Amino acid sequence: MSTDRAPQNWLTTRRDRTSSALDQCFAEGLTGHTVVARDRKRVTLQDGTTATEFVSCSYLGLESHPSLGEAVVEAVGRFGVHLSSSRNRMRPSYLPELEELLARIYPGTRPCVFTSTSNVHLGVLPLLASGSLPSYPVQGGPHLFVDRTAHASMQVLRGIFAQFGPVDRFRSEDSASVDRALQQATAEGRTPVLLVDGVGSMNGLIAVHDLAQRAAAVGGYLYVDDAHGISIDGAAGCGYAFDALGGKLPHNVVLAGSLSKGFGGSGGFLLAASDEDVAVVRKLANPLVFGHSVMVPMMAANVAAARIHLSPEIAGLQAGLWANAARLDELTGGKLSNAGLRTPVRGAVFGTEEEGLRAVRRLKDRGVIMLPAFYPTVAQGQSLLRFALSALHSEEDLVLLANTLEESGHYSGGQELDGRD
Template sequence: MAKIRHNNIIDTVDSVLSVSKKKGIIHLHAQDQTLNGQVLTLNGHQVLHFGTCGYLGLEHNPKLKEGSIDAIMRYGTQFPMSRTYISNPLYSELESMIRTMYNAPVVISKNCTLSHLTTIPSIIRSTDLVILDHQVHASIQEAVKKLLSQGVAVEMIRHNNLEMLEDRIKKQRNKYDKIWYMADGVYSMYGDFAPVKELIALAEKYEQLHLYVDDAHGMSWAGKHGTGYVMSQMPEGLYRKMILTANLGKAFGACGGLSLFPNEEWYNKVNNFGGPLTFSVQIEPATLGAAIASARIHLSDEIYEYQEELQHKIEYFNQLLKRTNLPLVHENNSPIFFIGTGSMDTGNYLVQELINDGIYVNLATFPAVPAKNIGIRITISLNNTLEQIETLVDKLQLHFKRALEETNQTDEKIRKAFKMAPLATSVEVKTPANPASSQLIVKKFDTIQNINAAVWNNYIGNDGMVDWNGMKFLEDSFRDNEEQENNWDFKYYVVEDAQGELVLLTSFVVALHKEDMFSQASVSKVIEKEREFNPYYLTSTGIFMGSLFTEGNHLYLNKNNAQWKEAFKLVMDELYRVQENTQASNIVLRDFDAEDKSMDEFMVDQGFVKIDMPESCVIENLNWTTEEEYVESLSRKNRRHYVQKIKRNEPFFDVKVKAQLATEELEHAITLFKNVKDNNFSLNNFLFPEKLFHLMNESKDWEFVVLYIKEEYSQNKLPVSVCFCHINSAQVYSPMLIGMDYDYLMEYGVYRQTLYQVIKRANALKCAKVNFGISASIEKKRVGATLYPKVGYYQAKDNYAMELIEATIAVEKE
């Protein structure tokens, strides 16, 4: 199987966060000598603190501080033993108090993440099914990933979509002992709630359905004894088929994770040997002392005074927001609020300006939210006064308006991104036209025939198969086909400045694609099994720079022109209009230089995330006339490879170059290509239409390098390899596709021999270079190709498909 370089999600996240870090928005250090929960000192000046998860301010409560100090004085700074042997004396007291609060057995872990890692693998069996809510916290998803390697089936549904959940239960209930739906009680970004009562009703309807709910952000500020939002929805106590996790940090004021069980059986399974619970260090005495002090408050009427006061401030903030046009994504009575900004650029600018003006809020960015749904998370706590909340709203309005103006964003775009109702026309927030953008002219075309061939070839086409004739060939090939995936809409964009100078030239296709196109091969293999019954599973319409057939440079951008960013933004605006009209799920801009830092920052600001693309492989040295000179151009290691793997096998082959294949031979060549397609999941796309191959056969721009095994070595008279090669107007040779007979692949080294024969052919034609494409880069490097790292920029309407693939399918080593 041909291997390619796959994207690493860690690198993608790093590229996004690095921009915000550079702008002084994340990875900050508070500079205070003491903290009170109201203000922080950042970069030398004070800011009001609207980013805490300590909603009740208990972390500064004197009773908790005294509890910590007393515990240290009595028990020291730590109790360095596994709980399997002996627990710190304070554990039993805290466990007893928590059990009283919830009227349920509890296991206490050092934090919520460890609670999930302790509980989930201990309770879930290989005969169970796990269904994740799309927005369930990352700590749960990480714990569930451990189950994948144990053969547990995992699925994902869209956020709070009970209809989708019930559909999956109906289809799967006879296959599994239990179906576990995992969700958050209060979601950490938008502050919305799980529909707890409806979930319980569904669990009563289907005995297989069980619930695993994390109420880390609902703890303390809601519920009897501060047991949280989820418990507030269950007046009769913890539901018989629910495991509930909660947090001793955040609003509770200490630190630790709780796992609460509806029966002693599940409790004992986790408590006896709960993975990390057994071998991880215990909670420190100081933290246990603070937690016990907090638990006393929770078991008294004092907690209700705190809850009532916080609700008053939350309601006041809601009232103030209603008087504004700020795009509040969810209105509710939780202490978490989310104001949408849409793009990273706008979010970064808004947070920066707020910090400079004395207000701290959290930037919510990818992957916590989709790259197109950036915003600011605001939290209200008891530490905030009503006057400070008024100041927050005033400054939010001021800087939000400025952020729109400075980043060329509009309220309309933001509301569309979050699927919010538009503002009434009378109060629409208008963003003045960017003077630089207004001097640019955007021309749009649906066919290459409306663009001058010389202009296109000079700026883009001379580089590879995407010359004017090549684009016309693609237009003819990918239209009027029976399969919907093989009918593409072509879009061309030309941007000129006021002087008529070309600033930008590019093309896109709107096409159905497989969401796992760039996933690991092992992932695509799993998904393809489902597609045997559901051919369009995990497929969607996308907008792609270039096409799904070509690789290489699809964009001319004059960065010497001061307006290049504005030109690019204008094209993006056009793409968003296309996206709205076609309901495309994502936009992919591809094959950019991996070292272009200015493009990185610009694209992240526009709400795109960087993804690694397969390397582009190019033979650039065709200035040799003999085989000896070619071999001499290779490295010492690659010369040895040539002798052992290529030269030794060359006598077995007859090689013919054909401008056209006979009908039967063309059909055989198509079959050979299908062989390769069926064996290569590293770049997973739809099978190209047969029309494509027939048009190749009729075109003067295409030829076929055909390899046969000589008669003395095989009775097979059919080709064992066919390479479909394009020659553009600038004499660039591009072997675009290959078909092979896998019965001969290993014994005769068919693939390596084909690569070599293609190079010989390009040399014979005195071509400028060979574009070898994007797969099997190691093999191509061995025959002399230079590898160029490439990146793409990806923006999705939501992260559902990406996160479903990542969370539910185990990656296997290839």
């Protein structure tokens, strides 16, 4: 009888360490909600009940803005629901228009739109690692360092990165860890490439300006996924990372953003340094060469959203978001993760999975739904309830959440939220 066993790898490790807590949430109807109607932040669920949702990452509420809805209706009348073609072969007129508008939101950059931020990573990071982007030459081969809290869409590509050079983890918040990474790459005669988030999907803000400078000092690059930071801050809604970088793209930074969260539409985008970089991406990035464009109605919505970003309206929406963040911090006594930070994500960390499950049940009973997370999203054995704030949340919504959390027992902001392998 064979005694062969499957080799241990990151996925089998994750599988073997993951409990049934998330399965239990699905089984009890505590997550995976089917929504049949929505009015601002109030949703009607398939079972006929209603709830206040802190799940959607449309942080400014633009997904329900009348201008976006009108643009969708007009686009369907002109094109139908889809133009099924690679963007290199045939594209709707909204695509070049959107990229021109993004170039105004991000002056001095060359934007390129993808169907998702994950596809930006999949298409662009192999080009960066291989030295194929003209503005980002790689000397001696790359050594890629993935931040331990970087989004899973980058973590899962580590096996692909290894085709181009060594791949290791580092901690962006730990200065010594950053130093070790940069020194290791330079000692090998390789170009260091740091991969980080801007605004963490679960916790924290990454010091992108400092990391960019430290990487530049040794000839290295910084790749930033600011999916959760787009639109929420900065002039014209440029977002956390671009604003933190001084409203310009440093010569050693590549930035990926999302059109599907604060921006209000759908898709992702790349910000690179030159037209030559974008020409290479359009020719060699697999998701663009072999995949279709964003669906036409959503591309039209993206254009409408970009126009709002370039109008005075965006500042009012940002102000509403940050007023709600400050109010929730006040109501919860600053106990939630990210309290006081310019991020729309707040979290309640419980010491055990069962404590978290009890809190999720109580919140659902009170008419509040959110994102419950367990390992590998957070450290093994813990649980995190993530709340996505919006400019559309009312005072009553925030008070309901804070009061229900108070009834739920002891929680904290947590110190170590990362459990990724």
